[in-house]
Amino acid sequence: MSDKFDVIIVGAGPSGLAAGYMLAKEGMDVIIVERGDHPGTKNVMGGVLYRQPTEEIIPKFWEKAPVERAIVEQRMWLVDKESVVTLGHRSKGFGTEPYNNFTVLRAKFDRWFAEQVVDAGALLITETVVEDFLYDGSRIVGVKTGREQGDIRANVIILAEGVNSLLAQKVGLQRDGINSSELAVAVKEIITLPKEKIEDRFNLEEGEGATIELVGDSTFGMMGTGFIYTNKDSLSVGCGVLVSQLVEHEGLNPNEILEHMKSHPAVKPLLQGGESNEYLAHMIPEGGYRAMPKLYRDNVLVVGDAAMLCNGIHREGSNMALTSGKFAAETVIAAHQRGDYSAGMLSEYQSKLEKSFVLKDLKKYQNVGVVMERNRHFFSFYPHAVNAALEEFLTVDSVPKKEKQQRIWNEVTSQRSKYEIIKDLYRGWRVMG
Incomplete structure (x- = not known):
């Protein structure tokens, strides 16, 4: 194995594999270092993969990839102790090409994805931990791994090691210790x-x-x-x-x-x-836009979960990871063509993210986490209140509906005042609008 590559990618999740695939397809010398036994073993993503961002990397991937089912119905349950209120959408069109999204088992899908990356020309090594960076003076020139004679050199390192990236902390891109x-x-x-x-x-x-x-x-x-x-x-x-x-x-x-x-x-x-x-x-x-680290510096980029690119409101993480890997690869390809791996050149990666749905969506919802954390009744009082209200309203017991409505309102306002409810509606509109 050569100890000098064009690019080192730390982590073989969706963002790292997406970057590796695009770079290898361009003929660049890429190595991906994964600490798990194989890609996907350490990921607990529920298992939803979005078609459009994945297809931008591998066209019509679903024809050969181990996807599970094309999702035709998405439901939201507001849960009380013994009841639920259901919201949802079902579309027959989502079950036909070009599809919207799929369920996947990450252990299967990531392994398949990694095989495509290797077939494209990248080198993948597993069960290997990257412990630190290599420096030439103040310039980062590679990484140190836990293997004997495990130093690897490259022009650029892409950090795709997941949430709470220790390497991003080591080079000052992320603050030490993420808030709980x-x-x-x-x-x-x-x-x-x-x-x-x-x-x-x-x-x-x-x-x-x-x-x-x-x-x-x-x-x-x-x-x-x-x-x-x-x-x-x-x-x-x-x-x-x-x-x-x-x-x-x-x-x-x-x-x-x-x-x-x-x-x-x-x-x-x-x-x-x-x-x-x-x-x-x-x-x-879950920190979103407010918790994002700095995404680049000389010779280093941060992608995927390591960059806090996750939109919990819409259950979107894999699409942001894949898109960030794609943008990182495009940026590195341009840097390679110019022979310039400075922060100024690599800043194009952030510009791409800002112009895309990724940072536009994260900016839109940047205050949701703070508001919900400070107003925990959104997850306790309101699911209970909605369930109790519908149970009362749907119970047929010869009570006039107007009286039922008054009962419901009296019960709700006995626990949370009209003023507090109005404030909650305003808060929700502000952070979600």
Whole structure:
């Protein structure tokens, strides 16, 4: 193995693999260093992959990639202790080409993606930890790995090592230690079920998929969500909550939250008879635009989760990761052509992100996390209130509807004043508008 490359990529998640694929296709000498046994082993993403940003890297990837199901229905459940209020959208068009998104199992998909990257000419080494940078004076010229004689040199290093990037901290791109309110801990189980049962329980035809996001009692009213995604013959079931709020619930661990969600009367029948065959836990970025590190310096770029590129409001992370990897590759290709790897040249990467949906969306929602963290009743009081209101209104007991409406309003305002409700509506409009 040569110890000098054009580009070193640290991490073989979606952003790192996207960058590696595009760079290798351009004939550049690329090495990807992954600490896991193989790509995808350490990722707990629920499992939704978006077609359009992925196709920009590998056209018609779904014809050969190990995707699970094309998603035709997306639901949101507001969860109370024994009831749910359901919102959702179903489209037959999403189940036909060119599709909108798919469920995937990351251990399968990332391994396949890595094979495409290697076939394109990149070198992938696994079970290897990058410990530090190599310097020539103040200039970064490579990385040190935990392997014997493991120094690797390159003109550019792309950091795709995931949330809380220690290497980004070492070079001053990210502050030391991310605030616990900017991180979520996520856990996920893969529960096997015959595909016929999945299609029957979720009202799906062969090949179609559905997703359910759960908010409210599913996470004990903490800021976070649960999820249930349909695969070919399994379900991805998990939840994630802010670390800062989990710490406040002493004695409660993420697995207990997941088991609590699975035992809900609306969830339990969907999982009945399934067998758990995989369990994963991981940190995911929730800080958004406000928590983003500096994205570039001389000879270094930061992509994907390491750059806090995740939009939890719309469950978008993989598309931002892939797009950031693509933009990083385009920037490095231009830098290589000019022989200029300075911060000034690499700043084009951030310019590309700012012109795209990535930073436009993160800027739009930059205050959501702060507002929700300070107003936790959005995840506790309102899911309960909506469920209780509908249960009252839909109960047929010879009580006039006008009287029912008054009962509902009296009950809601006994717990939260009219003034507080108006303030909440205004806050929601401000941060989401």
